Amino acid sequence: MSQARNKNKKMLFISHAEKDISIVEKFVDLLLDMGISEKSILCSSISELGVPLKVEIYDYLRNTLDSKGVIPIFMLSDNYYKSPACLNEMGAVWIKQTDYFFFLLPGFTFSQIKGAINPRKRGISLDCQSEHTLKNLKADLNHFHTELEDIFSLKPLQLWERRRDEFISAIQSHVPVTNPINMRNHEGFCIGQYTHEGSKVTFDTHTSTLCAYIDFHLTEAEICSAVIYTGERNLTRQWQAGAILSFDLKASASIKTLEVECRLRNRDSRISFPTSELWTHYQFRLSEFPADVSEWVALKEIKFLVRRKSSLIGHFEVKNLTIE
Incomplete structure (x- = not known):
């Protein structure tokens, strides 16, 4: 009975590259600030929210993605597309035809999206270099917050705008590491x-x-x-x-x-x-x-x-x- 309940329980699965953990941690903090329970977030790079001890990681992730209540959130970046594990997660979601959210980390653009992610589906770019893009990012995060409020039946967060703006300031201070340029092409x-x-x-x-x-x-x-x-x-x-x-x-x-x-x-x-x-x-x-x-x-x-x-x-x- 417990297993069946877990199969249908709403859970956010944060699909990300380990090299992007500094931004992902800030994103998870924002989710927690919204009022989402730690038990409703799976993020493999954060020990408290990751795979339980003594459990085979790939079996656990596969079973999680097979759950009806799982909601994947893709954190796309150059690092993401260079990670075989991330691409496997993306493929698993594509096979299931599960609905998902996706975010573009600073330094990554919509034109770089490939694979199973539909670039025509509305995603959220965390890069903001002007007043216009900052305004758009705030509006996108507001919409994302509203959707999660509905999904998880969250209580309204009085300090939402402050938490949102703190998150934006924190990620804008992040400078992406640029890998060596491949000269084969x-x-x-x-x-x-x-x-x-x-x-x-x-x-x-x-x-x-x-x-x-x-x-x-x-x-x-x-x-x-x-x-x-x-x-x-x-x-x-x-x-x-x-x-x-x-x-x-x-x-x-x-x-x-x-x-x-x-x-x-x-x-x-x-x-x-x-x-x-x-x-x-x-x-x-x-x-x-x-x-x-x-x-x-x-x-x-x-x-x-x-x-x-x-x-x-x-x-x-x-x-x-x-x-x-």
Whole structure:
């Protein structure tokens, strides 16, 4: 009888990546402030709300997701999509066709949603960089609170707006950690040309090094480039925190100067720098690039440019490309 009751009991299942626990803990605190019981929240990274001791974790989670009363809440981020366990949880919910809520953690955008989550379903972005987005976030959290009040028959919370605003302030102080940029997704371009024989780009998986071979004899282009596709990344918070684009690079003697260029929301922004035949470490603050912080809502590509006037033929190598 108890087991049957538990099967139908309403419970929030917080599906999240362990690396995002600092934000998830604040979110759980908000749920508790609403009046939701600890027994109605399952969050595997918080010991008091996680899987009981001496219980096989995956069996417990599977049985929980099979329960009729479970309500999944997905906390989406780059870390989430890199976690096999998280993707398994997402798939289990998709198979059951269970209704769910989802939140986008700071630094993650709706355009990055993939897999079983329906991007057309209304979710809540926890990123707010303007008065307009802050107003929307407050309204979305109000609506979320109202839905949970109905689901769990909660008593009205007199201090709700204060608790909501404290939660928003707490998560806005969080700066997402940016992982090393994967340079496997790359391409060579001779800008303005239909063919790109003048720019051959490869990636050495053993040394994790991008190698670019430039030959302006094979193209009429004035600029050849090696382009790394980063996926759309919101780096406004990193820009505000003084984040640095860094990489190691060496070039043949014939290439004296290179430019590193970031393709942002509405413009390309670049910095020129001298090269060396020896491996050299380069660092540029995001704020050094001639672009307003609002442009960093969408970093799409990082490019290394060579101009014909600087060199007719040569090569360069790049490794350890990261933003931190």
